[in-house]
Amino acid sequence: MYPREIVDKALRLHADGWTDHAVAQACEVSVQSVRHWRTGRRRPLATDISSYCPRCGPKEFDHEAYAYLLGLYLGDGYIAPVGRSYYLTIACSDTWPGLKDLCQASMARVLRASVHRVQRVGCTEVKSTSKHWPCLFPQHGPGPKHTRTIELAPWQSAVVSGHPEEFVRGLFHSDGCRIVNRVRRTVAGADRWYAYPRYFFSNNSRDIHGLLGRYLDQLGVEWRMSNATTLSVARRASVARLDAFVGPKR
Structure with missing residues (x-):
């Protein structure tokens, strides 16, 4: 007899649209076992399947x-x-x-x-x-997202307000980057090069820029729009603030 965890996993995958063969391979069981579980008395009710979703059922999520x-x-x-x-x-x-x-x-x-x-x-x-x-x-x-309105539902806003660093980190890890900007200046007749890091976030959606800007403000990070599609963070203190939880992609 297989553990209850294996049976639950198989039934959950089947409820998500997986074929019997795919479920059997994922759970390392026979196809016959999968067919027995999904057609037998141990098949959960639809309400049980919904309980796997934190929005449709009582389950909490991370x-x-x-x-x-x-x-x-x-x-x-x-x-x-x-x-x-x-x-x-x-x-x-x-x-x-x-x-x-x-x-x-x-x-x-x-x-x-x-x-x-x-x-x-x-x-x-x-x-x-x-x-x-x-x-x-x-x-x-x-x-595409930039052709339609993008706004957070109230429950999403509550989640992100509690974890703004992770939300900002996800955005920069997707459409952002951290670079070292090099600038040449002439001082006392001699050229000198200065280097400083900065962050860029490029996306065609103004709504998504607005969301990023809102939570950068919450985190005390200064930012500006370099152009219509690119948000920039260049001030030293703000770059250091982002370095503390975003950093370069790896």
């Missing part, structure tokens, strides 16, 4: 991990239907392998669903399948 994942989603993520379920996908550049690990860990902490990776040209898609990802990301909708 607010810190969610704030970070929300930042990643607003920058490089999307949700798409697949069968009777949905994929949450975050595109992570292969240049920063640590980012893929952080993204995968955050997905797993937020919703009790399997997470996997798909290699693409120049990037890796970190993906998770569940019927409930749209419940957690109501910003989901047709078309």
Whole structure:
């Protein structure tokens, strides 16, 4: 007899739209066992399945991990239907392998669903399948984010206000960067080079810029818009503040 945890995992994956063969491979059990569990008396009610979602049921979720994942989603993520379920996908550049690990860990902490990776040209898609990802990301909708209104639901604002550093970190880890700016100045007839770090965040959505600016203000970080699509943080104290919890991508 298999442990209850294995049975629950199999039924949860099936509820998320996985085939019997895919569930069997993920749980390392036979296809016959999966079919028996999903057709037998041990199959949970629909209300039990909903309990896996913190928005549809009573289950609590990791607010810190969610704030970070929300930042990643607003920058490089999307949700798409697949069968009777949905994929949450975050595109992570292969240049920063640590980012893929952080993204995968955050997905797993937020919703009790399997997470996997798909290699693409120049990037890796970190993906998770569940019927409930749209419940957690109501910003989901047709078309690019910059073509529609992006605003946080009241419960999201409460979560992010409690963990603004993680939200800002997720945004900079998706569409941001930390660079060293080099400037040449002439002093007493001689050229001198000065170098100082700064952060940039580039996104086509004014609403997302507004969200980032709101929580940078909450954190006491000075910022300005370099152009219509790029937010910049250049003052020494503000860069040091971001370095304390964002830092360069790795």
